[in-house]
Every structure is written in C-alpha cells, then in structure tokens.
Amino acid sequence: MVTLKSSTASTLPERLEHSLRGEVRFDDGSRALYATDGSNYRQTPIGVVVPRDKQDLIEAIRICREFGAPIVSRGCGTSLAGQCCNVAVVLDTSKYFHHVLDIDAGQRLATVEPGCILDVLRDAAAPHGLTFGPDPATHNHCTLGGMLGNDSCGVHSVMAALLGRGPRVSHNTRELEILTYDGCRMTVGPTSDASCERIVREGGRRGEIYRRLRELRDRYADLIRERFPDIPRRVSGYNLPALLPENGFNIAEALVGSEGTCVAILEAKLDLIPNPRARTLLVLGYPDVYSAGDHCPEIMKHGPVGLEGIDHKLISYMKRTGLHPSDIQLLPEGKGWLMVEFGADSREESDAKAREVMAMLEQEQNPPSMKLFDDSDEEAKLWEVRESGLGATAFVPNLDDTWPGWEDSAVPPEKVGPYLRDLRELFHKYDYEASLYGHFGQGCIHCRIPFDLRSAAGLRDYRSFVEEAAELVVGYGGSLSGEHGDGQARGELLPKMYGEELIQAFREFKAIWDPDNRMNPGKVIDAAPILSNLRLGTGYHPREPATHFQFPEDHGSFSRATLRCVGVGKCRRLDGGTMCPSFMVTREEKDSTRGRAHLLFEMLRGETIGKDGWRDDKVKDALDLCLACKGCKSDCPVSVDMATYKAEFYSHYYKRRIRPPAAYAMGLIYWWARLASRLPGLFNFLTRTPPFSTIAKKLGGIAPQREMPVFAGRTFKDWFARRTPRNPSGRRIILWADTFNNYLFPETAKAAVEVLEAAGFHVTVPPRALCCGRPLYDWGMLTLAKHLLRQILDDLRGEIRAGTPVVGLEPSCVSVFRDELVNLFPHDNDAVRLSKQTYLFGEFLNKEAPDFEPPRLHRRAIVHGHCHHKAIIGMSDEEELMKRMGMEIETPDTGCCGMAGAFGFEKDKYDVSVKCGERVLLPAIREAARDTLIVTDGFSCREQIEQLTGRHGLHLAQVMQMALREGPHGPSGNLPERAYPGVRNPPGRPSVPLLLAVAGLGLAAAASVFVATRSTKS
Known part of the structure; x- marks a missing residue:
C-alpha cells in the first residue's frame, strides 16, 4: 500500500491538473485501464498522467515527488514481465510525447522523444538509407522509451551486431537526457576519465552520482567481468559492464534496460546503421527444431542480417487457429525451420549470399530442405508467420491456455540446439507442451507455456519450473531474459544468475539514482515475489453472467473471452490493417481493442470498476468509439472480437433503458x-x-x-x-x-x-x-x-x-x-x-x-x-x-x-x-x-x-x-454518375395531402418503433 504525503493546499490530482498542459486521470476507469500490461501481473495505479511535452513530464515528476508518489514510465505497455504495471502514477508518453526530433544522416544519429514509435523512426531514417538496428516484432507500435527501458533487440539486431554496434538497444544508444526522481536533469553517455573527474569536482547532485558510480565500478569491476555472461542477448540485470573503463564508463548504456527503476528518459540520441537496399530470404527445413538450432553457428559465419528459428508446434498451432493458412504452405519440408535473411545493395548480391549458403549446405551428408524467396510479398508473408508467434501460441483450440513467465531465455548461440533439447525435457517433467521459436542466431528462445495460474498446485508447479529453468539456463552460461527484461517475473530469480554480491551491486546502483525507491519500485531489484500481484491467481473469481452470444471458442464463457487479450498491443499501430480505427485517430488506450478488453476484464473482476456490473459507465465510454468494424477479429493475433463484446455489453447496459435517438433512427x-x-x-x-x-x-x-x-x-x-x-x-x-x-x-x-x-x-x-x-x-x-x-x-x-x-x-x-x-x-x-x-x-x-x-x-x-x-x-x-x-x-x-x-x-x-x-x-x-x-x-x-x-x-x-x-473498355468518358432512385421532391411548401400523409406515416412509424423497442427490452 502506497501512502502519499498529505498537503493542506490540494490533492495530488488537483496539483497535477493545475500545473500540467497534459491530461490527468485519477478516475477509476483510467486506473483500471492501466492496471496490467502484457504480463501475468496486475497492479492498479494511483492515477495516470499523459504529458504533452518534456516540460510537462518534468513538472509531473516534481509534483509526484512533493507528494511522495512513486512513478512508472510507460510507452506502449506491452511488457511481458510486469514492469509496466505498479501502484504508482503512470506517465504515459505515447499520446503526445512521441516525435522524431532530428535525423543527422552524416553522423548517423537520430534524436527522439520517448513515446516515439520505432517504425516512425525507421520511416524517418529510410530516405537517408539508414535504419535502427534493434526491431522487436512489435516494431509498428512499440515505443523507443519502452525499448530503452527493456533493452530490446529483435529480428534484425543481428544486422546491428554485424556492423559492430551490438544487438541490444543499449549498444545503439549514444546519449540520454534523463531526470531523476529528486529532480536532477542531465545528459549522459560515454565519459572519459577527465570528464568524469571534472563532473565530480563540480559537485552537486550530478557530481555525487558520477562519484558514486565510479566508486561502485571500482569496487565491483572484477566481479562484473567474471559473472556477467558474455553473450549477445544478456538482458537480465542492470548493465553494469557499461561502467567498466574498457567500455568507456558509458552511463547511458548502463541505464538502458533499467526498466524505469532508476530514471525517467526525456530524450534519446540513438545510433543508426545503413539499411540494405535489398533483402533475400532463405528458409531451411530440418527434421526437428534441435537440428535447426545446431546449425545456427555455421549459418552465422555467412553474415545474415536475420536468423530466426521456428518449430513444427508453432505451425501446428497456426493451423488450429486458422492463422496464415496460405503463408504456411510456403515453408519447405521439415519439422524445424531456420529463416535466414541476407542484405546487400542489390538483389543480385543478397541472392548470391543466400546461394553461397545453399551450396555449402548441399555438400553436407544430410542437407536441410531449402527454399529461396525472391518475391517480396512472399517474404513479407513468411515474416508475418514468425511475428505471429505470440498470438499463435496463446489460445490454441483444445489446448490449455499459455502464458509468459519463461518466454525469452537466452544462451550462447553455439549452444542453442542442446539447450532446446534440455528445455524440452524440462517441459516434459512438468507435463507442459510449448512451441519453441525465436532469435536463434543470437541464442534467444521464445515460448509460451501452459502454466496453471489459478490453482495452488498449478502455482507451485509454475514457481518450481521457473526455478529449475533458471538453473538450467545459468548452467549454459545464459541469461534469464534475452529480450523482455526482468520486471517482477524474473527479478526474484536474479541471484541464481549473478550471486548475492552482484545483487548488492545492483541494489547500490539503483540507490545512487533513486535513493527513496520511488521509481517503479518492486521491479528488477528487490522485486515483489513471482507469485504476488498475479492477474489471475487463486483469488481470481470473475462474474460469469448469462449472455446472448454463446462464445463457443471460449468455452461459452464471456469472462474467458475478456481474458483473451494478451496485451501485445497490435491494435495500437497507427497504420496498416483495419484495427483499430478509432485508436489511429485518438491515440487513446481506451480506444484500442486492448484497452476495451482490459476494461471488460476489470468489469467482471468487480474491484476497481464493475461494481454496477453491466451498467458501468467507464466501460460504456470506452466502447463508445468502437466502430464495430470487426478488424480485431482478424488483425488481432488472438482474435479478440470487440464488435461482439460491444454488442453483448450494450444489450445489458441498455436493458429496460431508452437508447440514444440514433439507435432508433438507424438501428431500426x-x-x-x-x-x-x-x-x-x-x-x-x-x-x-x-x-x-x-x-x-x-x-x-x-x-x-x-x-x-x-x-x-x-x-x-x-x-x-x-x-x-x-x-x-x-x-x-x-x-x-x-x-x-x-x-x-x-x-x-x-x-x-x-x-x-x-x-x-x-x-x-x-x-x-x-x-x-x-x-x-x-x-x-x-x-x-x-x-x-x-x-x-x-x-x-x-x-x-x-x-x-x-x-x-x-x-x-x-x-x-x-x-x-x-x-x-x-x-x-x-x-x-x-x-x-x-x-x-x-x-x-x-x-x-x-x-x-x-x-x-x-x-x-x-x-x-x-x-x-x-x-x-x-x-x-x-x-x-x-x-x-x-x-x-x-x-x-x-x-x-x-x-x-x-x-x-x-x-x-x-x-x-x-x-x-x-x-x-x-x-x-x-x-x-x-x-x-x-x-x-x-x-x-x-x-x-x-x-x-x-x-x-x-x-x-x-x-x-x-x-x-x-465491353472490355467500359463506357466512354468518366464513370457513370450514380442516379438515385426514387422521387426527389424539390424544396418548397408541402401540400395539405402531403401533410396528412406525413401525420399518418408518423403515427405508423411511432407504432412500429414502439413494437420493435418493446422486444429489445427483454
């Protein structure tokens, strides 16, 4: 429970509303809307602030400090480890604070605000032949602030690594403008010894931070070198290696991946890389996914810009859910596949690289099946298959629902095959079935596992499994997280990976920046227990109301339908596809399919909202701008069907109530x-x-x-x-x-x-x-x-x-x-x-x-x-x-x-x-x-x-x-004009017979509406 400092002058929301240009939302509906992310966790925030600009963000943090309110920064809110939900004031930068401020093509640098969507940056960089290396599957809606918080990677982070940048966002960050909770604003990046000494001598809060960071580095340097895994996808823990002298005492890089637990990011200067003009996709089919993993080191020698692996279970789940049926047919024969992408200045060059690998593989005793794709449309379809992994594995018909929790572990790339075999054995021990796919070229393995998160026995198994899985991956010299971060899901497991001494170093690192523990508390270090704050858990008992729709794909349960949203946030993209048109216009979370699904979930839970059941006006407000376009039925990776949910909700909300006039004018x-x-x-x-x-x-x-x-x-x-x-x-x-x-x-x-x-x-x-x-x-x-x-x-x-x-x-x-x-x-x-x-x-x-x-x-x-x-x-x-x-x-x-x-x-x-x-x-x-x-x-x-x-x-x-x-050329000239059928009476004074007819027709219409509306009240 968070206790705020009292103020005789005003309350926290009043102070914020008085001082900010942005939006301040402390109502129950907004709090429920931001209670969860893409993870297994749920924590209702104190309130939500949507800052207009940098000054708004600075002022919001100052006022929160005045009241002692903890804060959590949030971009798209797709985090899978619980780092975007907290009992705090949520600072949502995605609506207004989202611009590309500058592209310096000569220096290959981009300056962005934290709410900037990755694809917006990539589109701005593209005319200069540049791109940003890390690119998660959520690239068309995830924000750079969130990527900086998680130290994200993605499919083509391999390309950044080829150019010497490293695959993670931390490797591609030049400078950060940051703000501490206690109000210290500074720009950080690589720091020479002389610069560091000068800053320390200047004193003040900034000098104190630099002094203490240098002391922490010197105290733990040998241990950092010894215990941090030297692998491409080491995302777990704070980035303390960046503080080492050989790494330039890079404070910006050290802060990337700290998940909002240390500072707030005001602005970021990011490194860009050349973007190959041409891409060629080679897909290799193997007898199983383990063999595919074994081959990764050999393939990586040929310099691909992307190397992804998928197994036969993912394809089988896609078939069951009806995802990409025609696209799946493009795959070559096999039960495990590698998607190998090559880049170059021309299609001929990228094709040549792919053919070189094919020639090499053909010399092997048991070569994989191979298929080279030159058609950009086919390539895009296959990448869509890979990017749909999360949705395809979440709710598979006739199988148990799957969840995150051990979804992005990472090992040295040369150990992918053996690790996959051992991980599968661990699944079998707990009677779990899961698809294995991911960024095999860098050793990062994705999966969603059918954890039972509702029963005491299921939760014990979940806890026991992640304990054993952590020991397994550490035994391989790997990382608990290779992409999604620690948050609450893995924070408690970090001692297994680093030992207690380095955990103390993490604790000191956070205290240097956030001594009062007000920045996203309970995440990463001194994290809340894995089984606390669960969205489900043994206390999850939602209402199970009778409904008109039968929801056969959700076992006849409306509550299960509202649980379907996995928080991936694809409905928050600003272009492409059909969903969600109102969000594309308003950029409001409540106008996204995800936001509406979360509010319906909260309504049935009946805690923060939903005390009035179907009559909840907060849910009604969120559904108001739903166009019932059904775009989410096909565009959403888990087929959240908001048009149907809206119809069901309205049928109960308006029961024995008068509907808006348009309902009778247009609905009838x-x-x-x-x-x-x-x-x-x-x-x-x-x-x-x-x-x-x-x-x-x-x-x-x-x-x-x-x-x-x-x-x-x-x-x-x-x-x-x-x-x-x-x-x-x-x-x-x-x-x-x-x-x-x-x-x-x-x-x-x-x-x-x-x-x-x-x-x-x-x-x-x-x-x-x-x-x-x-x-x-x-x-x-x-x-x-x-x-x-x-x-x-x-x-x-x-x-x-x-x-x-x-x-x-x-x-x-x-x-x-x-x-x-x-x-x-x-x-x-x-x-x-x-x-x-x-x-x-x-x-x-x-x-x-x-x-x-x-x-x-x-x-x-x-x-x-x-x-x-x-x-x-x-x-x-x-x-x-x-x-x-x-x-x-x-x-x-x-x-x-x-x-x-x-x-x-x-x-x-x-x-x-x-x-x-x-x-x-x-x-x-x-x-x-x-x-x-x-x-x-x-x-x-x-x-x-x-x-x-x-x-x-x-x-x-x-x-x-x-x-x-x-005939084949159609009518001559332009299009045939539409001729409206019927009589077009010209404006003018209507005749007496016409007025009588109007009166009679009005009575008939009123009777018809009365009969129709009577039947809708049952």
Whole structure:
C-alpha cells in the first residue's frame, strides 16, 4: 500500500491538473485501464498522467515527488514481465510525447522523444538509407522509451551486431537526457576519465552520482567481468559492464534496460546503421527444431542480417487457429525451420549470399530442405508467420491456455540446439507442451507455456519450473531474459544468475539514482515475489453472467473471452490493417481493442470498476468509439472480437433503458425502410428537404453534415417478382436481398442478377421480407436480432438443408451469417449449415463458378474492402476475379472508411468518422484519375466516399455488369454518375395531402418503433 504525503493546499490530482498542459486521470476507469500490461501481473495505479511535452513530464515528476508518489514510465505497455504495471502514477508518453526530433544522416544519429514509435523512426531514417538496428516484432507500435527501458533487440539486431554496434538497444544508444526522481536533469553517455573527474569536482547532485558510480565500478569491476555472461542477448540485470573503463564508463548504456527503476528518459540520441537496399530470404527445413538450432553457428559465419528459428508446434498451432493458412504452405519440408535473411545493395548480391549458403549446405551428408524467396510479398508473408508467434501460441483450440513467465531465455548461440533439447525435457517433467521459436542466431528462445495460474498446485508447479529453468539456463552460461527484461517475473530469480554480491551491486546502483525507491519500485531489484500481484491467481473469481452470444471458442464463457487479450498491443499501430480505427485517430488506450478488453476484464473482476456490473459507465465510454468494424477479429493475433463484446455489453447496459435517438433512427432501418417503400417520395422529402431534414436529423441524433440515403422508388424485390425466371435448369442459388440493396440501392442487386444469370445460375429471391438485423448489433438489440435470424432459419429451412448457396451483396450482412449467426446459435445445425453455404458475391463467383469466364474490362480501379469483408471473408477472391477480368487494381491499405454502418451518421461520432476516412482512403480517391473506378462492396463505404469526395463507388456486381454491357473498355468518358432512385421532391411548401400523409406515416412509424423497442427490452 502506497501512502502519499498529505498537503493542506490540494490533492495530488488537483496539483497535477493545475500545473500540467497534459491530461490527468485519477478516475477509476483510467486506473483500471492501466492496471496490467502484457504480463501475468496486475497492479492498479494511483492515477495516470499523459504529458504533452518534456516540460510537462518534468513538472509531473516534481509534483509526484512533493507528494511522495512513486512513478512508472510507460510507452506502449506491452511488457511481458510486469514492469509496466505498479501502484504508482503512470506517465504515459505515447499520446503526445512521441516525435522524431532530428535525423543527422552524416553522423548517423537520430534524436527522439520517448513515446516515439520505432517504425516512425525507421520511416524517418529510410530516405537517408539508414535504419535502427534493434526491431522487436512489435516494431509498428512499440515505443523507443519502452525499448530503452527493456533493452530490446529483435529480428534484425543481428544486422546491428554485424556492423559492430551490438544487438541490444543499449549498444545503439549514444546519449540520454534523463531526470531523476529528486529532480536532477542531465545528459549522459560515454565519459572519459577527465570528464568524469571534472563532473565530480563540480559537485552537486550530478557530481555525487558520477562519484558514486565510479566508486561502485571500482569496487565491483572484477566481479562484473567474471559473472556477467558474455553473450549477445544478456538482458537480465542492470548493465553494469557499461561502467567498466574498457567500455568507456558509458552511463547511458548502463541505464538502458533499467526498466524505469532508476530514471525517467526525456530524450534519446540513438545510433543508426545503413539499411540494405535489398533483402533475400532463405528458409531451411530440418527434421526437428534441435537440428535447426545446431546449425545456427555455421549459418552465422555467412553474415545474415536475420536468423530466426521456428518449430513444427508453432505451425501446428497456426493451423488450429486458422492463422496464415496460405503463408504456411510456403515453408519447405521439415519439422524445424531456420529463416535466414541476407542484405546487400542489390538483389543480385543478397541472392548470391543466400546461394553461397545453399551450396555449402548441399555438400553436407544430410542437407536441410531449402527454399529461396525472391518475391517480396512472399517474404513479407513468411515474416508475418514468425511475428505471429505470440498470438499463435496463446489460445490454441483444445489446448490449455499459455502464458509468459519463461518466454525469452537466452544462451550462447553455439549452444542453442542442446539447450532446446534440455528445455524440452524440462517441459516434459512438468507435463507442459510449448512451441519453441525465436532469435536463434543470437541464442534467444521464445515460448509460451501452459502454466496453471489459478490453482495452488498449478502455482507451485509454475514457481518450481521457473526455478529449475533458471538453473538450467545459468548452467549454459545464459541469461534469464534475452529480450523482455526482468520486471517482477524474473527479478526474484536474479541471484541464481549473478550471486548475492552482484545483487548488492545492483541494489547500490539503483540507490545512487533513486535513493527513496520511488521509481517503479518492486521491479528488477528487490522485486515483489513471482507469485504476488498475479492477474489471475487463486483469488481470481470473475462474474460469469448469462449472455446472448454463446462464445463457443471460449468455452461459452464471456469472462474467458475478456481474458483473451494478451496485451501485445497490435491494435495500437497507427497504420496498416483495419484495427483499430478509432485508436489511429485518438491515440487513446481506451480506444484500442486492448484497452476495451482490459476494461471488460476489470468489469467482471468487480474491484476497481464493475461494481454496477453491466451498467458501468467507464466501460460504456470506452466502447463508445468502437466502430464495430470487426478488424480485431482478424488483425488481432488472438482474435479478440470487440464488435461482439460491444454488442453483448450494450444489450445489458441498455436493458429496460431508452437508447440514444440514433439507435432508433438507424438501428431500426429495416422497419423504417419497409415503411418508406410504401411512400418513398414522401420519406425522401422529409429526410432530404430543409427544414424537415434538419428536424429529422436532430430527432434521430444524425450529424447535420450528413446527407441521408435516398429510398428507391421501387424495391429490388418488387422488380424481381415481376421478372421471368431465367436458367431454370441451372444451379439454384438464393440472392440475399439485404435491406440496403433492396430498399435503398436496388441497382446493385439488379446488376448481381444479370451477372449471376450470365454465369448460368438460376437466381431466386426469398419473397418474404427478411433481414439479418445487422444494424441492431451496434446498439445491442440482440433479442430482436435473434428473432430476425430465427425467422430466416425457419423460412429458409428447406433451402438450407438442400444446400442451396446463399449469395450476399453487402459484406456486413454476409458477415452476420458467417459470424454472429453461429455465435448466437452454435448448437443449431441449420445455423451452422447456413454459415457454411453463404458467400459474398465475388467470393461465390471465384470459388463456385469455375467454368464462368468473367467479362473482360481493361480499366484501372482503386479497390477498398469493407471492414467486415476484410475481417471475416477476406479480399482475395474479389481481387483475383478482377485480375481475371483484366483490370489493373490498386488496393491501398485503407483501413476503415470511418462510416461503419450507423457510426459515421451519428452526430457525436462525425469528426472521428471523417478522420478515419481521411487517414488513407479519401485522399487516395481524390488523387485518382477521374476515369479510375472506385470499387467497394460496402453500402456505408460508398456513402462515405460519395459524401466526402463526390466520387461514386461501385459494387463489384456493377463493375461486372458494366463489362458485360459495355465491353472490355467500359463506357466512354468518366464513370457513370450514380442516379438515385426514387422521387426527389424539390424544396418548397408541402401540400395539405402531403401533410396528412406525413401525420399518418408518423403515427405508423411511432407504432412500429414502439413494437420493435418493446422486444429489445427483454
């Protein structure tokens, strides 16, 4: 328990709020949000400070010192040893304090703020042909401050070592500007004897620190030389060897890896290295991972820039979880693999290096299988396989959950093979199964182990295992940690590695910097016991509430689903992929998938938050900006499904409560559309003609900047019912007439009919009004959604059991059949059947019409995938189909368009919606030539594009219809203008009959809403 000094003037948060430009958050929601990192540990902080700049950080520490409050610095918060959670004031530098301040290409130096993301630095250095050597798998979201705290390494730290820098961040740090808890600010780095003597003579706190560090060095120098393992990946313990005279008395290097226990970093000057222009990947397959490890020293002689190892268990786990199925097929034959990357100024040179190794290996008696990759896309896919190791091994179906705790031990590289064999034997002793992979070229082994962290017996085994594992790795001359640091997970084990004398040296080193033990106390040295502060433990008894969704992949448990997040923080990247669009805009932890998952976990735990259960407003606030894009379902390495969690939470939060106006205006669009189909002209008049449209938007919670979609003058189903059936002898399919394409934009569905019939199919459409209820999920109207799905199952039962394919046009609706349907009805065989025989339009044609020759169309196109399309179905079939048509397609990494169904229409979400679109998609469309097609299957995506760029997006069905009708070059001139169907009443005074009709329609609408909302309250 931390006791703060009292102040008669104000409280700590009041003083901070008065003095800082940044944000001060001492509320329970923020404290719960930062209670854990990527580790097994959980400690609720005193509060959170988000400094704007360096001065803010300095002032925050000064005020914390005034109150005696401990502090912990935090970047991305992905630490696996518990060093980013503490009963302290968290200083989060990632939101504002994150810039690259300078790139000095001549000196090969970069100056950065601690919250700077590694890839931001690498992107800034790239135009100069430079990069930063250490690069963890989290490179697109981890911060340099966190890397300095952990002394991180990564895949290509081998490259830094080749250039004489050493593989760790400490080896690549020139200077640090630091601040001690007691307010001493200085810049540190290598220090000559003369400089050190001058600083000591100057006196003051700085002189005292230098004097005491020199004395500590002299007292322990021989022991440091004797006991510190001389291996590439020695991360455990403080970097005392950097203080030795032969190492330049480098105080910056000594502080790197101290995990925030000594100083706060204000600024860092880092060494850059030349970045090879070309890379070549050679993958070697061995009979087992041990043989792969044995070969590492021989491979390293040839100077690779990366040497990674993976075993067959990792690949098997990926297959079970459905990760990278096509990428895995690229691997050569084997049960253990080495991924060997070579770099050079040209592809020819890097290829030559790889072929030299292949020639050498071919001379051996039992050479490995070999595969050389020259295609950059294939290389990227294989690196994605390697970087997905943590996610692939965390929650494997039908296996026990795995955890960190012994996930990054390191040995001399020449001993990797024997160590892997002995480590596997130790696993067997405790009946643990785990994949072995990692940075084999530098002796660092990664694994997640199925520790039982909930029972007393399981915890005893966990403790006993890490004790034995520590003795094993020390016996190999290795390090407890080769990358992730000590924190609490390994701090208690350090005496096994260094002995008590050096532990005393560590204790003195910390006391020189932090005599009051206020900097991240209880980590590294005098660490809290390994089994304390556990996130789980024997006291973990979360609520197990009844839910609408059945969570079959999480054993039917919502609490287990909220535990799924492993804290890796991939949802905190600022570009690439789909998740998490709101975080990309706000850079707020609560707007990340991880932040939301952690708050749901805390809600069910019911300590810091959750006392009101499902009615917790802190959780509601965090979920508010979730676009329910489902990006996390596929982008998250452990498939955290926040869209589903949000729907479940909202269903309980709003039970017997009035929802926001937009829930009834947009969530019930199916019923409004059915009403509007009776009098489309009237509805369009009311929603698009001022002042009626202004009033309608205000009543519906719609952003005034938005234009409401136009209802069609005639629905698709009306049109289809009056047609003569075609291809009666062809294969029977059902075209799913969703609400959007039936009532709002039937041209898409008509185009689909034309194309499907041209492919020889007999197209049918269910005559009854049916809806999958897609918009209902955004508002948690799950009872009503289940009712609609049950209608579909009942109405289509014969077709479902006959195996009739269902072809959908709207990705979000198809995703309901493929995802929510089975989650709500996992034991209903017809629901399972329907999920397997439902296809998106392009997917169906590419997979189920092998004899269909798509029409040629020689046009350029920008292709944007709806979020649900990318997350649940994937874009490969559509892309392949367009390439078969002869189209030249560009698929920019656009992420989410920002409309996300109703999200972008809501008044209080408009700004975030626009910023999501402006990140990549909208600028790309504005820059495209006028005759470039804009292809996107999502109705909401087309609305966002049209409303914010004036360009008209086309569904793939319309593109194919264009090719069928107009030939390979399409229509002459620019794109065909979108013609809104329905009647466009001009502004003006409405007639008396129209006003009467409005009144009658209003009564009917009110009755409809009343009936619908009644069913959502159960």
